[in-house]
Amino acid sequence: MPRDEVINDPRRPRPAPVEYAGQWVAWDKQQREIVAHGHDLAEVHRSAILAGHPDAVLQKVRRPDVIFIGAT
Numbered sequence: 001m002p003r004d005e006v007i008n009d010p011r012r013p014r015p016a017p018v019e020y021a022g023q024w025v026a027w028d029k030q031q032r033e034i035v036a037h038g039h040d041l042a043e044v045h046r047s048a049i050l051a052g053h054p055d056a057v058l059q060k061v062r063r064p065d066v067i068f069i070g071a072t
Contacts, residue, residue, distance in 0.1 A: 021063040026056035 016025050016034065026036040026048035035056055036047035048056035062068060 016059060016061040018064065020061045023061055025059050025061055026053065027059065028053050029055045029057070031057055 014031060020034070020037050023037050023039055024041045024044040025034045026044050027033065028035050035051045035053045036044045038044045038047070041058065041060075045056070045058060048054070048058075
């Protein structure tokens, strides 16, 4: 189980809405708004840059029906 300081680290993006499950999302630098999303990481990053967010925070949103075991 992760420690509280890891879970509550302000540098970590907050959980994304479930409608983005299985996709990549790009948050603005303040991590308040999703500025791009999709299934291809490079395309999401490119879309974020084109939307004026070259320093977007990229996050893979897990699907709720998939259990993650191990490391990536």
